[in-house]
Amino acid sequence: MTYRHDFYCDHCGKCCLGLGATISVSDNPSPGVYRCRNRVTGESWTARGEARIQKGGSGCPFFRQTPSGSSGVCMIYADRPLVCRQFRCYDLAVVGLDGKIIARVKGTALTTKDTIIQDLFESVAAPSDPETRGEWLEGIRALLAARGYRVVM
């Protein structure tokens, strides 16, 4: 699900399985209408969606995984809560040829299985001053882009 027009999302569903677990359905007054609550933020809202909710599974009851399990969709996308609209799973990400995110930088931490990206990332010293974090991130972006990686921020 693409949460913001300027935020690249590969639909991996990790956030829906993680933070989505805080979303619960308190009532289902009519078919396709759900009264929902975020157990952490206390946000309450009404969502409309065609799919039946998933009961007893892990993660958000409105998340549907594809058969392969590699991605998924939000069944109440137009009525998703604020936490989902605002969530960003990275500050910088690298997108692979298949459109999947292959590396994420959040804060000053990198998550990737790609050893080349790992080495490039480690070649740049992490910022000691939070004020220079933006500059540092831009340096990482430029380094990766120069090696031909597709970088999104």
Ligand code: SF4
């Ligand atoms: S974890 Fe990130 S890339 Fe994956 S679905 Fe959520 S916002 Fe999209």
Ligand code: SF4
């Ligand atoms: S409401 Fe939609 S976007 Fe938010 S966690 Fe659930 S499935 Fe994901």
